[in-house]
Amino acid sequence: MAISDSDIAAVRAATDIVALITEQVALKKTGRRWTGLCPFHGEKTPSFSVNAEEGRYYCFGCRVAGDQITWVRETMHLDFVDAVRLLAERCGIELHEDANASRERKERQRLLDAMERAVDWYHRRLLESPDARAARDYLRSRGISGEIARQFRLGWAPDQWDALANALHLDEAVLGGTGLGFVNQRGRKQDAMRARLIFPIFDPSGKAIAMGGRIMPGATRADGTPPAKYKNSPETPIYSKRRTLYALNWAKDDIIRSGEIIVCEGYTDVIAFFGAGMPRAVATCGTALGEEHFRTMRNFAKRIVLAYDADQAGQSAAASVYQWERQHEVDVAVARMPEGTDPAELAQRDPAALRQCVADAVPFLQFRLERVLESADFGTPEGRARAGERAITVLAEHPSDLVRDQYVMQVADRLRLDVATLRARVGDVARGEVRVTPIVAVNRPVTDRLPRPGLEALRLCVHFPDVRQRFDASYFVHDVQRDAFIALTTGESMSTIIERLDHQGLEEAARVLSEVVVDDPGSHPSDSAVAAVVAQLLRHAADVALHELERDLRDGSVAPDVAVAVIRDVKVRLALLGTDQGESAEASLREWLVGRMASQPT
Numbered sequence: 001m002a003i004s005d006s007d008i009a010a011v012r013a014a015t016d017i018v019a020l021i022t023e024q025v026a027l028k029k030t031g032r033r034w035t036g037l038c039p040f041h042g043e044k045t046p047s048f049s050v051n052a053e054e055g056r057y058y059c060f061g062c063r064v065a066g067d068q069i070t071w072v073r074e075t076m077h078l079d080f081v082d083a084v085r086l087l088a089e090r091c092g093i094e095l096h097e098d099a100n101a102s103r104e105r106k107e108r109q110r111l112l113d114a115m116e117r118a119v120d121w122y123h124r125r126l127l128e129s130p131d132a133r134a135a136r137d138y139l140r141s142r143g144i145s146g147e148i149a150r151q152f153r154l155g156w157a158p159d160q161w162d163a164l165a166n167a168l169h170l171d172e173a174v175l176g177g178t179g180l181g182f183v184n185q186r187g188r189k190q191d192a193m194r195a196r197l198i199f200p201i202f203d204p205s206g207k208a209i210a211m212g213g214r215i216m217p218g219a220t221r222a223d224g225t226p227p228a229k230y231k232n233s234p235e236t237p238i239y240s241k242r243r244t245l246y247a248l249n250w251a252k253d254d255i256i257r258s259g260e261i262i263v264c265e266g267y268t269d270v271i272a273f274f275g276a277g278m279p280r281a282v283a284t285c286g287t288a289l290g291e292e293h294f295r296t297m298r299n300f301a302k303r304i305v306l307a308y309d310a311d312q313a314g315q316s317a318a319a320s321v322y323q324w325e326r327q328h329e330v331d332v333a334v335a336r337m338p339e340g341t342d343p344a345e346l347a348q349r350d351p352a353a354l355r356q357c358v359a360d361a362v363p364f365l366q367f368r369l370e371r372v373l374e375s376a377d378f379g380t381p382e383g384r385a386r387a388g389e390r391a392i393t394v395l396a397e398h399p400s401d402l403v404r405d406q407y408v409m410q411v412a413d414r415l416r417l418d419v420a421t422l423r424a425r426v427g428d429v430a431r432g433e434v435r436v437t438p439i440v441a442v443n444r445p446v447t448d449r450l451p452r453p454g455l456e457a458l459r460l461c462v463h464f465p466d467v468r469q470r471f472d473a474s475y476f477v478h479d480v481q482r483d484a485f486i487a488l489t490t491g492e493s494m495s496t497i498i499e500r501l502d503h504q505g506l507e508e509a510a511r512v513l514s515e516v517v518v519d520d521p522g523s524h525p526s527d528s529a530v531a532a533v534v535a536q537l538l539r540h541a542a543d544v545a546l547h548e549l550e551r552d553l554r555d556g557s558v559a560p561d562v563a564v565a566v567i568r569d570v571k572v573r574l575a576l577l578g579t580d581q582g583e584s585a586e587a588s589l590r591e592w593l594v595g596r597m598a599s600q601p602t
Contacts, residue, residue: 065514122155155198232286272347
């Protein structure tokens, strides 16, 4: 990491999260918490809560959570380091970066500066150079005016071996580090782009990081063969294809406003959507739509519309799309483009029709089924049966049995098939190929799905650290709650604890603490109130342990006399909780539970 942990902690401590958030959201103090309408999803009743003392926010509606740094990252779309730097500057903290990190930062900035200069140089060549006349004519023929070319900073790479490298005096390290060029076999510096239209690629904050180059129509190599239509920058220290979406820097504002992101296949398609009044389109950069792209998109919008040509959309990896929908809680739809037409062509011919295609976009599964049914022979029983078989394969790929069943009825009706037979066949195939995951309770808070005694104990431990010694990890019967409690015992800040749980793959435990930390706990509990929570938790833990002991007794893994004695003793101790002998009973139960947990296999 380029910034030390101590500096990050200092920035968090110095940043008033309520003051930070109220710059964009109206918060109202409710008890010890601040509440307001969530800025990350539409709502009429406030479900967004802020804990000023811990520097955490959480929404009980859409379940976003974070601290001051997360807030800046999500609302300003910065990476972690840039968010910390912004907050540090805001509160007057000087960051101390180690020598290696400082060198890396300077080298990265050197590459970014070179890329920015290259974008500007190529752009001026397109606008002013006589050798770019054919490129300007081509852009006009595609409906791309000079104004649009300036907006997207389009450029022209001349048909020369080293024009850019020489003009900008780029050394070998910068050429290779940016992907702008390389050293050829003769030891000479050579530009990566030659005789191509240049589409600069920017990160979400607007920094130039790569280039896409399109060959001119009719161009050929020396041997008469056509070169690749598009050429993209290679992976570099400042550019990752699998994480980058072309035009996101320009599209993000409209994406956030509309709640929708349009994904295209090419750069000119994106520009066409902007020209048609939908400035929320992006494109992948020479690679297929993947997991990292979805991670990026879900931070901006929950509805993702694929605006590929029909064949390309139908060939998307269905299993992956459904997985990403479920994992990132987004809805993927497909805009049904006219056969053989791409968005750029349709925008030039009929912009209103392009807008309507997006408005009429259908769920991914429905689109794939329609493709099957469009090619079906409805005239014969055999034709309808063959279409039914293909539809079964498509339906079975979806992981939700409830979603599948809605489409089963539609397909059965269209193909005049028996719905019960079709449903059974789809179920058989799905069980053999795809794990069926129920979709009920997807949006319920984690805390609603976990044992109440453990939740009450965690609330006390989070908000009143002085009572934590009254509890033990063995008291928590649910793994998620136990993981959360163990993390609390480190004494670290809440943000550090939650980040560490996430990094360890304990996302549920992190989510529990994110929810609990923004609760309003009221005044400090009395000793008797804490004792009541301890007793409740102990009874629950002991009850679960006794059931396990009775199971061991039934299967013969423990001697009857030992089991009976333990069960009798534990029940006596439980009965003493809350009495004058409650402290002694609690100590005995604690010793028993600790020993039992230690003896369990790991």
